[in-house]
Every structure is written in C-alpha cells, then in structure tokens.
Amino acid sequence: MTGVLEERFWAKVVKGPRPDDCWIWTGAVADDGYGRFSYTEAGRHKSLRPNRLAYALVHGRELAGIDDPLAGLGEVMHHCDVPICVHAAVAPDESHLHEGTNRENMIDRAQKGRATNGSALRWRGLPRADFAARSRALRDEVRAHGWGRPGRIAALMGGADPDAPTLF
Template identity: 45%
Template sequence: MIRPEQERFWSHVVKGPESNDCWFWTGAISDDGYGRFWIQRNGGQQAVRPQRYAHELATGEPLPPSMLLLHSCDIPICVHASAYLESSHVAPGTHRENMLDRAQRGRYRDRQTLRLGELPRQVRVQRSLDLRTVILDHGWQPELISAALLGVEITHPRLF
C-alpha cells in the first residue's frame, strides 16, 4: 500500500516537546548534511529538501527555485516551518542574505581564516547522520541530541 505523500513526509519528522523546539528530519540525508525527500511531480520522481517541503505545507506556497531557506537554528536537518516567521526555524532568503547570515554567525572559511563556527562538509554530514541515529534510536533525549550536535560520543564521560 502506498502512503500519501504528506503522511510519508511526517513519518520522518520527530518534533520536540516544546513549541520552539526543532523538528528533526529522520529520513534520507544527502552528502551535504541536509535531508532529502522524494516526491512525485510531473510524472516522475524528484528529490526535494524536507525543509522546503515543510515550508510549502506551512505556507501553502512553493518557493521559487532561486529562493533559499535560512535556518535560524543552524541545524541542517531541522524542518520546523511555520507560516509565522517568529516561530519558524526556516525563513526564505536570497543567496546574498544566506551569505550575510553565514558571515554574521561566523560559519565561513576564507583565504586567511577558518572561522570557529564553520564545520568542514564531512563533519557536518557526520553530525547530521549521528543526530538522526540518536533520534531514531532514543527518541527526543535532549542530552543525547546535544552530544550529537557537538560531535561528542554518547558514551563520553561527563563532568556534570
């Protein structure tokens, strides 16, 4: 039995208990650390970013291909979208706005420096995969989620 597209989408989303928590994508993750969701469009399959799909569900409007979604939470697999920007973790923006946001948050590399906030692509991908694994194996566990986001082994001893 084939499940409806929206039902299939939501089956891959784990929402935190608080209204301002992230909604984590637990489906496929691409080699850039962002999720992938397959949909049927124009007689064929198409891969879309889950946050774009969530944004379209929340607002009722598809984004033009030139428009990006900027994450306020800086978590690539967060799909928390709302029609109300003040409660959404993703907001439409241009490429320029995304680059400015990246620079303001210290998430970029240039010829002279490596900013502390930027992760190499392979580290970002691994953290997305680790976070997905934690969510799938343990559900919503803030301590484990935090460890995965920081790139710390779950079994690593804690001081506090």
C-alpha cells in the same frame, strides 16, 4: 504534491516536545549533511531538501511542476543552523526557517562565522563526511528514541560526542 506524499513527508519528522525545539528530519541524509526527500512524479524521480519542502507546505506555497517543484521560493535559511531541522512554524517568531534571498543567506552565513567553512559554529569547519556523520547521528538518535534522551540530543546538536566521558 498529493496528500499521500505529504503524509509520507511528515511521517519522517519528529517534533521536539517544546514549541521552540527543532523538528528533526529522520529520512535520508545526503553526503552534504542535509536531508533529502525523494518522490516520483509523472514517471520522473525528484529529490528535494526537506527544509524547503516543510517551509512550502506550512506556508501554503504552491508546489510547481516536476522541473522546479518549489519555483518562486527563495532561499530557506535556518535560524538554528541544524542542517536536518525542518521547523517551519507559521508564526515567524516560532519558526526555525525563514525565506530570504541568496544575498541575505550569504550575509547570515558571514555573520554566523560560516563563511569559507568557518569553524565558529558547532556544525561548521568539518570535513564533508564528518558533517554528514553528525547529521546522521542526530537523525539516528531521534529515530531510535524520539526526544526521550534530551541530554544526548543536546550533545549531538552541540557537536559533542554524547558517549564521551565527562570530567565529573
């Protein structure tokens, strides 16, 4: 991947003000609620998940050819479970992303109550369109205001409607 593509990629990431905040992908969001980063190489269109690409770039993983640009990279799993988070810090205790196997990903999914589309987490148990709408609402908030409205970001990350009236 060229420096220009890396610059284009990182230009679509907004890092939270604190070291433990998510880094929000502000580019395209697919209908599954996860981000998409597209580019053309050797005349062919390619689309990658931004969390995987962020992890590979931060950890200096070799990007292979167009057919499998992240060959050799295992599953990239979220600690935070925010689908558009790309926080791939080098220090494992700071990163929201970590590499694992498919088995580890399935165990993580079950332990977090996400198996069979479980509803134990704020982003799960939703119809696909609603899941994508939540990701897009978070992305749009960060695009428009950065991290300048932390209450709205917290509500969106928590699965709440930031415009809903409060009781008090």
